[in-house]
Amino acid sequence: GAVIGILGGGQLGRMLSMAAARLGFKTCIFEPGGDCPASHVANYHFQAEYTDEDALRRFAQAVDVVTYEFENIPTEALDLIESLKPIHPNRRTLAISQDRLTEKSFLSELGLSVAPFANVESRADLDAALTTIGAPAILKTRRFGYDGKGQARIMTPADADQAYADMANAPAVLEGFVDFSKEVSVIAARGVAGDISCFDPGENVHKSGILHTTTVPAAITPSLRTDAVILASKILNALEYVGVMGVELFVTPAGLIVNEIAPRVHNSGHWTQDGCVIDQFEQHIRAVAGWPLGDGSRHANVEMLNLIGDDVDRIPEFAKDGSVAIHLYGKTDAKPGRKMGHINRLLGPA
Ligand code: ATP
Ligand code: MG
Numbered sequence: 001g002a003v004i005g006i007l008g009g010g011q012l013g014r015m016l017s018m019a020a021a022r023l024g025f026k027t028c029i030f031e032p033g034g035d036c037p038a039s040h041v042a043n044y045h046f047q048a049e050y051t052d053e054d055a056l057r058r059f060a061q062a063v064d065v066v067t068y069e070f071e072n073i074p075t076e077a078l079d080l081i082e083s084l085k086p087i088h089p090n091r092r093t094l095a096i097s098q099d100r101l102t103e104k105s106f107l108s109e110l111g112l113s114v115a116p117f118a119n120v121e122s123r124a125d126l127d128a129a130l131t132t133i134g135a136p137a138i139l140k141t142r143r144f145g146y147d148g149k150g151q152a153r154i155m156t157p158a159d160a161d162q163a164y165a166d167m168a169n170a171p172a173v174l175e176g177f178v179d180f181s182k183e184v185s186v187i188a189a190r191g192v193a194g195d196i197s198c199f200d201p202g203e204n205v206h207k208s209g210i211l212h213t214t215t216v217p218a219a220i221t222p223s224l225r226t227d228a229v230i231l232a233s234k235i236l237n238a239l240e241y242v243g244v245m246g247v248e249l250f251v252t253p254a255g256l257i258v259n260e261i262a263p264r265v266h267n268s269g270h271w272t273q274d275g276c277v278i279d280q281f282e283q284h285i286r287a288v289a290g291w292p293l294g295d296g297s298r299h300a301n302v303e304m305l306n307l308i309g310d311d312v313d314r315i316p317e318f319a320k321d322g323s324v325a326i327h328l329y330g331k332t333d334a335k336p337g338r339k340m341g342h343i344n345r346l347l348g349p350a
């Protein structure tokens, strides 16, 4: 059988590996860390740095197709792999989504609504951006931010000095604060033939910058649900995307505003494991392997709850509840803020 290469060895790589195994594939992860969530289930593990060209070459030779579970793969590593094996989603998508400035520019050029934004590479840039965008606003590092890290809120111009200092000279974007009523996301998939299948939008609640729950169905109007799916399809088609993408949206009186895109399976799509016949992980493996996409329709109402840090201590309690599916990532060190697992609570038939 074919071998699927996965760059990154976290929980997303773990769940991708499990889905790949169900479809009869073997998986090979490339991950510098040793005892990582995906290493417990993948068939092969190249444990090396992304700067190790020899290891990258051997990895590429050992697999049939390459995908990834995180965005921040050094572009040199990708260039090398791409010269040897196909990578899905494609290089262009990854480059765009690695940098909030190129991502927001791409989305707005596509005609989609995004928060007002401006590039900030100096203290003077920040003043200029605040003049046009105004406060409240959020300053975000252009690269490497996740779980709300690398962000500073500017409630009044007096907060600008501290916010700028928080960026530690990293290039940033200033974003106008969006007064949203809810956050939703669409998990969308596109196959090699250009076919698209979207999962029903989920409603997301964050706690301290980290996703806390995703609930389906989202309490939004049918027309917004349709808008969300059309908008996600537009993004995937424009990128000639192959695989699953997470599209985070703000719901406002003026319609949907795109917050960010993630060129991979997404935490807000974990509910699909227990709410759909074919979940986001299988859908992604199908897409990158060139299989037909599965039906993304939902058979249940679900609440996904992330288990962060010592939330995992509640597992015995969840285990007693027959309507709760438990998904643990095999991590032993329950540090604060660390995603240890999630549960999907079945709320009834869709
Ligand atoms: P992720 O872990 O989803 O990748 P991230 O670190 O990339 O997170 P964002 O998704 O940009 O960060 O922001 C985190 C959260 O902060 C959003 O889900 C939203 O709740 C809030 N937020 C971000 N940008 C804005 C904005 N322009 N206006 C209002 N709220 C915002
Ligand atoms: Mg993000």
Ligand code: MG
Binding pocket: 248, 259, 260
């Ligand atoms: Mg986000």
